[in-house]
Amino acid sequence: MDPALITGITVFVLATFVGFEVIAKVPPTLHTPLMSGANAISGITLIGAVTAAGIEHQRLAIALGALAVCAAMVNVVGGFLVTDRMLQMFRTERRR
Amino acid sequence: MDPALITGITVFVLATFVGFEVIAKVPPTLHTPLMSGANAISGITLIGAVTAAGIEHQRLAIALGALAVCAAMVNVVGGFLVTDRMLQMFRTERRR
Amino acid sequence: MRLGVPRERRPGEHRVALTPTAAASLIARDVEVVVEAAAGELAGHLDGAYTGVGAQVVSSERAAWDADLVVRVGPPMPAELDRLPEGGAILGFLTPFTSADVVGRLRDRQVTALAFEALPRVSAAQGMDALSSQATAAGYAAVLEAADASPKFFPMLTTAAGTIPPAKVLVLGAGVAGLQAIATARRLGAVVSAYDVRPEAAEQIESLGARAVRLEVEAQTEGVYARALEEDEQSRQHELLAPYVADSDVVITTAAVPGRSAPILITHAMVHRMHAGAVIVDAASESGGNCEVSYAGERRVHGNGVIISGPTELPSRVAADASQMYARNVLALVQRVIVDGELIIDLSDEIVSGACVTHRGDVRHELARKLLGLSASEMEA
Amino acid sequence: MRLGVPRERRPGEHRVALTPTAAASLIARDVEVVVEAAAGELAGHLDGAYTGVGAQVVSSERAAWDADLVVRVGPPMPAELDRLPEGGAILGFLTPFTSADVVGRLRDRQVTALAFEALPRVSAAQGMDALSSQATAAGYAAVLEAADASPKFFPMLTTAAGTIPPAKVLVLGAGVAGLQAIATARRLGAVVSAYDVRPEAAEQIESLGARAVRLEVEAQTEGVYARALEEDEQSRQHELLAPYVADSDVVITTAAVPGRSAPILITHAMVHRMHAGAVIVDAASESGGNCEVSYAGERRVHGNGVIISGPTELPSRVAADASQMYARNVLALVQRVIVDGELIIDLSDEIVSGACVTHRGDVRHELARKLLGLSASEMEA
């Protein structure tokens, strides 16, 4: 098996563990913001898109890549911003 | 930088994250057993020892490797067994 | 308009129908308040307090009665009825369903009589509901009477001289007074159980942390009140209640059915099955008593050592607070019948109309008519 | 050995020194128990109960007194003293520090007198500590008396007829009775504060959820008891207490100093600053009273409307349970002085020796000697 693949799998498995563990019990009010934030992170595919759009020579590939960049960008930018809007309800600093 | 090293670092960082997250708040009564169990896991160096003792040709290396195997074996076997003994206090199945 | 507050002369009655605070509210609405001297003394309100808020304190009884509206706690005694101006108005507990004499004379004198007993128990009238406020006082006082009469502690006590078990208190009748009795006895640490014929009372009893005794004898309410039981139901009830009564250290009874004498819940035989030192407080003794062996106004030790008390005038035992609540009820109702400083009896007002037992020579309430032997239909006319 | 239980004849005394249960324990130890007829009746123990456990019920008073050991609640009255056999023994509250007459005659008749008042309050003697058990009853009954006397509710009530604020109760003297009073008043829902000269009492008051009033006047204890205050301390105390008293709806006083008449805590002037309808229950009235205006055995309305009650025989208000605890105390002490069915007064036993006020013509307790004007040293001999 290709060592890059093995590395990939290792990294994938470990990251999956981290993902499982990092989410403790979440209060329902946070379900939507958390989902939205996680969704924005999944926009990391943006760097794949940039790579695809940026380094290929093939026209179709470039076109698809550019489309991907556009879609991923909506996902990332919209995602983080909208998450932040949702989270503004928790903004108030608690006095003690 | 060597790709193996990069992979190693990536894996190391991810595993560290997992380690941090996997230990939630632990009741003090479990401190010693958990420490003991973790200690047994750190005996994983045993496979390094086996490798060192098993595949080297150099005498000193073999000797050190064999010593390492012996020490690691004590750590692993003793560690798991003694942890199990400590944990027997939690054995009783709870009636409900 | 002139409002009179004669002194209550019934022995044991310590309450007053209007407190200085309530008087002040009326005076602010241009009502002339006339209070008989010493009327509030037993409730902790000296005459000075009334003059202080602008009321007139008069020493003549007659002057206090000579008013457009007389407010009272208890019903007028025969002599007092004569002092009431012909065509005048009176407000208070007027025993409209039990004293034919009073109702008859009020009608004959063309008096407008507003009786708290007849006030509809609807949500909007709760601020005027003197039955409730005074029953609250009665329920509380009944427990004090019981605790005082009982040779036992109410609470449990673990001491170097042994463990005293908590008193077992049984409350029969869980209306307003009964519920208050339950709450008070529980406060003192007794183990309380209670019974009422109305099925919904069980939940209310439990909502006070007491145990509800559920017997098969139940009577759905007519409006908010219980109906009287048939004879067979009653004897079944006695049979089923007997063991609970026998097992109690203290029994407090508060059962009543409007317009009837109080139902008998504890028979002679049941008293005899109780142990020496057990206590019965019959808080319904004024309306005939729930216990066959009842001495109204007295506390006596029965032959077998059972202590039986039939306190009357229970609310007077907390005269200050009972008067304060009563005066608030009076105030709420009076404010409803005074328009621009004039007494206006608006019979289209469900609440006023309900409370109004006699008006311009008519007897208006069905139960009162029944009492006087008048036909029900006439009223409709 | 013969143990006599004469009937208590003091008016208002409802307790009995030995219950049938306690009698049974003694009979099992071969003691002959003689009970005067009707001795336990007011405490809920009919004669049959005594005969039922093997005691002898006698109708003659003399027969009950004619015993090796007589157990009593209260001190013997003059006539009763004569019935006590010369050289006999008696156990009970014998007023050894306050009644020179009783002590003198007990000594003269060579009686061995064991007085609960003199029992050392050490841990091992707690089962015999009748002062505590009866003070418990007194504290409870004092609150019932106060609640009964007060024209106010103790608990807070939010009702359609206005909100009744909770009664403010002040307890002065937080010994056994005072603490029980605090607990009982809190149970009823009052807002309770309390004061005692002993500094450690503050924590105990707070441990019952009440507010401790801390004044600068403090008196370290002598043993477990408070010492009497100097005159200047006392007037300072009055000055500091006055505003608290004036602000209260109910004041219950229980302060005492052994061998002295009760300290005055509420002066005439303080009573006059209280409001009409306020209540003072002076539970120390039997030993002189904590209130300058005190009517022992009575409840009266003072000129300014303050209700003052000086109940005596408070424990008798819960006669059944008070007797049960008392009998347990008696039993514990009697079992200590009976060896193989014989009465043995072992003066090397710290507890017995402490309780023993007269023995073989000697007055043994220091306070009792002081009372009789005897020198302290003589006792040592």
Next chain:
Amino acid sequence: MVQLLYLACAAAFVIGLKRLSSPRTARSGNIVAGLGMLAAVVITLLHQDILNWGAIAVAAAVGAAVGVVWARQVAMTAMPQMVAALNGFGGAASALVAGAELAARDPGATRLDIQVTILLALAIGAVTFSGSVIAFGKLQGLVSGSAIAYRAQAAVSVLVTLVAVGAAVAALATGEVFGFWVVGGVALVIGVLMVLPVGGADMPVVVSLLNSFSGLAAAGTGFAIENSALIIGGALVGSAGFILTVQMCEAMNRSLMNVLLGAFTSAQAATATAEAGDTSVRAATAEDVAIALAYAERVLIVPGYGLAVAQAQHDVQKLARELEARGVEVGYAIHPVAGRMPGHMNVLLAEADVAYEKLLDMDDANQIAARTDVMLVLGANDVVNPAARDDPSSPIYGMPIIEVDRAKTVVVVKRSLAPGYAGIDNPLFYFDQTMMFFGDAKEALQRVTESLSLV
């Protein structure tokens, strides 16, 4: 070296996700994750030998603009559909990247494992995309919100899935590009089939699941272009999203299977709706109530007969104490006729040792009602019924009430929408600012108190 920088970005995602899962840190978590993303993009741009700057710039600018405007303007109530749509974009992006890879190289000449990952990224991305579109449509009301069931649904689903698998095997075996596109197409159909049967109320769960998928798709592209930041980020979202999905199901007392099968189990669904009562009331969970309380400055508790029936006096006191420990000002508003006897609430609260000073009369309570953040109505009904104030035809018109509806938020705890003593309906329950928390008061309070520690 660049790999280590990517690793740092991945670490930012981990930290961001962790902080996102607690209210106190959520906002900063989002920012950390965002910065990680920014860094990852910058690194990529600098590191790769970018040829087509123009295409990227234009595409990125358009995408960013759409994202900014949309996120700014969307109504708070339309958040769920926006998340669904964004998720669709993410899925589409992954599928497109996979497509670009396909276009750029000859699949047949590529390593098999790369082929597999490209195929997976394409398929999962496509499922995510089409599923999200349907979810968006349902939430936005463009597609019928209710569960859509049709005969032979199960059979169709199985069939389509088999087709997809078959196509995938064929594509890999032949290495034909066309085969890959077929798989992508079938995947689009699967996405649609998967979401259609799910009811509108369950849509957030599906969106969350699709979100988890879009993470997997991203990870797939990571394998394809051998980029560990993508793998880590994708795997993180994949697993965290899955856990979140499961938790969302738990919060609804459902299993994930049950949600996905949706229309098949319509009987169950009906029960669930009935439990939640009329759809026009807002049914809250213990955690919602806990958050509302924990972040309030002033809370007034309005006890009623139900609190007495539940004998929950100690539980309410416990909750009040915990809120006070957090700095919330807590009072009790006592209505004169709450309960079934005069002073009923006094007895109850005295048993729990509530200090008298904390009890407010109706008038005092009404005076501060408008300055109160949360009114917590516990088993009270008639005494907070606005009809008594507003509706002259109501039988209780004229009875004074505690005007809880003047507070910012009203939380009503009771077992159902059943009326109280007066036997009349209560419009309060349907007000916008009202959350209904259904349940026995005792149990409800205990659950809220427990949830407090999470928020």
Next chain:
Amino acid sequence: MVQLLYLACAAAFVIGLKRLSSPRTARSGNIVAGLGMLAAVVITLLHQDILNWGAIAVAAAVGAAVGVVWARQVAMTAMPQMVAALNGFGGAASALVAGAELAARDPGATRLDIQVTILLALAIGAVTFSGSVIAFGKLQGLVSGSAIAYRAQAAVSVLVTLVAVGAAVAALATGEVFGFWVVGGVALVIGVLMVLPVGGADMPVVVSLLNSFSGLAAAGTGFAIENSALIIGGALVGSAGFILTVQMCEAMNRSLMNVLLGAFTSAQAATATAEAGDTSVRAATAEDVAIALAYAERVLIVPGYGLAVAQAQHDVQKLARELEARGVEVGYAIHPVAGRMPGHMNVLLAEADVAYEKLLDMDDANQIAARTDVMLVLGANDVVNPAARDDPSSPIYGMPIIEVDRAKTVVVVKRSLAPGYAGIDNPLFYFDQTMMFFGDAKEALQRVTESLSLV
């Protein structure tokens, strides 16, 4: 392929550790981790081209035998030193592996990063080893248990560390094997210096920290031999061990720095000891108490004056309810003179609505004392003083007591070792089965109740 198998083993470690951190699953977690280890070893043996079977077999047999016998025979009370010793073996093994690598290759001719990792494994392994040996010695009583302080301690430590760093740089620069050995030697010294100043009571924290180190050492060897199972396992233990160390410090209300500086901060240490009272009492934490209660079948609560002073009646009731919900049978044993007035405890518990049936008289309580798992003594003192029963010279001799010492475990909650009303010492506090939980009763009970959810 073999790497994926190693990955599976690593996953077993993760799962094992997770399960180990909760009482319910701890035992199975240990087993999972153990199986993972077994698998890893088997994989290694099969996969590597082992030449020296004999050496390995002998070494492994000896090691295993020692491990088995030791683990079987060690006394429960000697667990901490055993863990310390095992940890030392682990450290030694890592150092030896690093040594073997050194011996097998010419460092100078090796990649720098491999050199670095070998050096790190060697150094950290050596520190772990020597530190563990000292910790073992202290716990076993071979080395003076108290913190050992000497003048210029700080200076010496700094110096030695500088030497180590210098030697390491030199070794890497020159690639001389000898340099590596020097670093190892100096590391041994550092281990000793690190542990010596720490007091005996803090030793478990140090052992835990060293445990974390041994993980890092293992990870180091993993880098050296490029084995990801080693890296993952080592990193796991390194980070998990560190978190555990921090938690242990928190449980003692100390910071890690504070513990490690030990003797330097003797003033603080003195306070800590005073707080914990006489060293011969067993001071418990809230979690210890929670575990004792949660796993009991029957608990009797013995309230005393301190419970009233703390006004903790509602808190005890809350705890009792939670225990009952877990199936524990809970009763209250009321001593006739507990508190300061007859019936004091009755008033108190009535306020908290404790059912009368749950109150046991002294006699009844004593009858079931021997069959009670935990006696929870709350602010009571004289009434549970065994001297009243056993010591004729005691001023309270003859007073009946609640014989809590007949139960399996006694938990005493009070603020200090101060006497109660009678003013006399209580031998109960020093009994073997007694745990003292110091603190105000109210706060203590709240903390125990909170901790219940963790166990």
